[in-house]
Amino acid sequence: MKANKLGAILVSPSILFLAVILIIPLFYTIYISLYDMRYLQLGDFVGLKNYIKVFTSDDIRSSISITFIVTFVGLFLSIITGTLLALWINSKKGFTAYIIQIVVLIPWVISMVVGALLWKWIFNNLGLLNYVLNLIGFQSVDVLGNPRTAPVALIFVIAWRTVGFAMVLILAGLKSIPKELEEAGQVDGANKWRTFWLIKLPLLKTPIMVTSIILMLSNFNNVDVPMVLTGGGPGDATNVITMELYKQGFVYFNFGVASALSFVVLMVNILLITLYIRMVKYEI
Template identity: 35%
Template structure:
């Protein structure tokens, strides 16, 4: 049912000049011009996104189903899914030990860095000159990976600092980087130490956001430090812990520079990981198809691990 205009409204509408009434076509043209201007401002970012992400991603997808030595584009030879099946065929080292090493490296890095950063951040939150302590722990982040790797490599040598401390304590020397059983854990320790600074910054900021009234109420109820930490601090740090967990895991899964500096994937394949294997396949063996297929497998692993982490933290949040 259409509402009829009152006589007063009809008179005002008739008295209004046609030129003063808003034109639907004019509004449409104005919105179109605004959209064009907006896209013109976005064009540089969209062009950068297309050139450096969309096109390489599409080219990598083509290479993952082809054989190519990395020289002329005309030499690309389509082979279908053979590169993917070859990664998981009998006798292939990609699934074990390479992909297994990648997951173990990421898990070890997350476990050590997260546990250490939570402890350090909690201690810093109780100290004076907190900015100084945060800066000191952040210094490894701004140090180049090559420098960090070489320093720790010399520290792990039989005559290095770490073995010197062990010998002074009456223990024997350990071939940290030469023994297949200790090489990967040794590099994990270095990666966790080097990446803990950013986690400490995030967690100290998270601790600052916890209302002080919660701690005062816990003190009035007679709760001890351990109970306060487990019942108040950790649950309220969940968003910060989720961010640290995801970023540390992504860094661990894509780690390359530290391993190539310290061990070059050895001894044998004890420290060989997916990113290093991709580099070897492409630049050492000239097999860009296998390298691209391995990159997509690693992408799927990273995506699945991230989704699982988000699901676990979300479920814990709902349970809480």
């Protein structure tokens, strides 16, 4: 490979573009978060007051706990189901395996707005879910109107859209396990269950961790699904942090507090991004 300015010239349009559109705004927001800003009018310098508001607001504090539940339970469900499916598909070959992957990936390919809307219709009082519940002898449930069931519905839809993604990544990990290792295990008399626990699972650690980090990021930042499915309600039952962020900005037009909250969310993201980059060895 030769040292050449041409490389820098080829790369710089993309770097400049990313810096201008994605990176500089982050610094701009840190600046705004130190000011009082309503309706896009930059007011007085207030120091850390917006951050104090973020950490003392009851709304924001309650939304943090909901966010963590939604993020981690959603993640757990996707990873478990994704791993099960990956194990199953791994034993299938050719076209069958392909069709199964396609079917499982569908929710990830359609938009979150459409996915959430379709489920909203199914969860409706007169919808398919209540019909099935009645058929098997249960009472109707107002899924999205009840503060206890609405978070369950939100978690379900979030896990639903990521199962396929988890499966594809874990399947790729499974495929990279050398056949000899499995055979060696079988020769040594390990049954399928032990082969899975002692040979496959340890080798799947990296793909499962990488998938988990991506899904954590994606669930933690998901605003489309709560927006369409529940709108944060009923009450504040599904008011995840991103809904609160959206409201601070585009319902209360309190951009100072919204910027401070964005910065907090960004710090969590950067933590996850760092883990991700250390795990996935991108090399040039």
